[in-house]
Amino acid sequence: MGGDGRPGDGGGGGAGHPHQFQYQALLAAVHTQNPNHNHNHNHNHNLPFPLPPLNGPGPDASTHNAARQPPTPRGFADWSASTSAFTSLAVQSTPSTATANAYHYSLSPCYAFWTHYMLNKNAYSYYPAPNQEHTHPFSLDNNQAKDPGSIPNFGIESFNTTSLAPSMSAHMPPMEGPLSTKEPEASEDMPARVVAIKDERDARNGIELKCETVDALPELKQGHESCATKFNSGEYQVILRKELTKSDVANVGRIVLPKKDAEASLPPLCERDPVILQMDDMVLPVTWKFKYRFWPNNKSRMYILDSTSEFVKTHGLQAGDALIIYKNPVPGKYIVRGEKAIQQTN
DNA sequence: GCAATTGCATGATTT
DNA sequence: AAAATCATGCAATTG
Numbered sequence: 080m081g082g083d084g085r086p087g088d089g090g091g092g093g094a095g096h097p098h099q100f101q102y103q104a105l106l107a108a109v110h111t112q113n114p115n116h117n118h119n120h121n122h123n124h125n126l127p128f129p130l131p132p133l134n135g136p137g138p139d140a141s142t143h144n145a146a147r148q149p150p151t152p153r154g155f156a157d158w159s160a161s162t163s164a165f166t167s168l169a170v171q172s173t174p175s176t177a178t179a180n181a182y183h184y185s186l187s188p189c190y191a192f193w194t195h196y197m198l199n200k201n202a203y204s205y206y207p208a209p210n211q212e213h214t215h216p217f218s219l220d221n222n223q224a225k226d227p228g229s230i231p232n233f234g235i236e237s238f239n240t241t242s243l244a245p246s247m248s249a250h251m252p253p254m255e256g257p258l259s260t261k262e263p264e265a266s267e268d269m270p271a272r273v274v275a276i277k278d279e280r281d282a283r284n285g286i287e288l289k290c291e292t293v294d295a296l297p298e299l300k301q302g303h304e305s306c307a308t309k310f311n312s313g314e315y316q317v318i319l320r321k322e323l324t325k326s327d328v329a330n331v332g333r334i335v336l337p338k339k340d341a342e343a344s345l346p347p348l349c350e351r352d353p354v355i356l357q358m359d360d361m362v363l364p365v366t367w368k369f370k371y372r373f374w375p376n377n378k379s380r381m382y383i384l385d386s387t388s389e390f391v392k393t394h395g396l397q398a399g400d401a402l403i404i405y406k407n408p409v410p411g412k413y414i415v416r417g418e419k420a421i422q423q424t425n
Numbered sequence: 426g427c428a429a430t431t432g433c434a435t436g437a438t439t440t
Numbered sequence: 441a442a443a444a445t446c447a448t449g450c451a452a453t454t455g
Contacts (some may be wrong), residue, residue: 326448333445375434379444385431412429 104343318344318413319404328396332388341382344406348373353385359407361416363393369415390417 082159117282319340321327337344345355353372360367370385386401395400405414 324447333431335448338445376433376446377435377444381433381446383431 091246097221222316316406317403318406319402321402323391323396323398323400324400325398328391328398328400332386332391334384334387334402336371336382336384338380338382341373344404345371345382348380348382356384356413357411357414358404358415359409360390361405361414366412367415390415393417395419 132310189208311419319336321333321334321336321340348354348371351372353370356369357372358367358369359365367388367390368385369390371382372385373380373382387402390396394400396417396419399420401418401420403416403418
């Protein structure tokens with residue numbers, strides 16, 4: 080049955096996925112649009128932010144599972160092609176001492192930067208610009224600060240990231256720059272505590288999440304890996320990370336989610352009724368609509384994220400890559416990102 | 426009848 | 441060793 084969370088609307092021609100190409104074209108576009116853009120370093124000035132024609136990011140990225148973002152501010156959604164520049168930057172490995180199966184959790188600088196930028200740019204009342212006293216190769220120095228479209232900086236606080244998951248922090252390269260005002264890394268056996276936006280409780284059908292105050296999370300269940308990225312009064316918290324398996328990417332567009340994380344951070348699934356989760360793509364101007372549900376399994380449950388094939392294809396995710404879900408300051412939504420595994424250079 | 430989806434069972438791993 | 445979790449294959453269902 081197609082009930083699939085196809086895009087904004089009944090995905091008529093589900094079979095062909097011409098859209099992935101559009102997305103990719105979108106991504107690629109930036110490169111050509113911003114020839115100056117140096118892929119490797121020195122982004123501290125003259126960042127490729129030719130600024131988004133808010134009225135129309137061009138490509139018809141609005142179909143399918145994903146709905147194009149409206150020109151209005153919505154969490155991470157409000158951006159345009161220029162932003163995809165970050166994608167290109169993302170392809171870089173980290174110096175991590177990666178162990179064999181190490182998590183390649185790396186908010187690569189580009190992402191960090193992107194986030195940094197976008198938050199500043201789009202957050203409106205949510206997130207004023209990040210603290211600029213951080214110096215970092217990617218620090219936004221003056222650029223976005225001058226972005227006419229950005230909101231004024233109200234007393235910026237620090238933008239920090241707190242890594243919690245033992246497993247994650249263990250491999251997560253210390254985030255640099257703006258993102259690295261990180262707390263003393265939680266050591267492997269020391270799961271840290273995280274402050275999180277508490278809203279799961281109120282999350283009824285995944286649509287009415289209420290973004291309340293920042294509050295101490297009771298206790299992210301043991302082992303729950305999480306990473307809170309803090310921006311002033313708001314936080315971006317990694318609520319779930321899944322290293323994709325063959326079946327996650329090759330199958331029928333469904334990804335098995337780690338039970339613990341799913342139960343801890345996604346809307347509760349009371350019945351068998353699936354819940355549609357809207358997730359803003361972290362690098363594309365689209366909002367994915369995934370069907371979140373579970374299968375009874377033995378005496379337990381298996382949590383599934385459905386209708387993910389477009390997302391996977393669009394990001395070219397393969398086994399070994401990862402799916403990362405963040406909490407979105409926008410009530411009822413999440414932010415999703417596909418993370419390519421770091422290629423190991425022997 | 427076929428292809429795409431969905432639901433479930435089972436074996437492998439991990440805890 | 442037992443229990444829990446998860447990856448995956450496959451049957452059932454749907455369009």
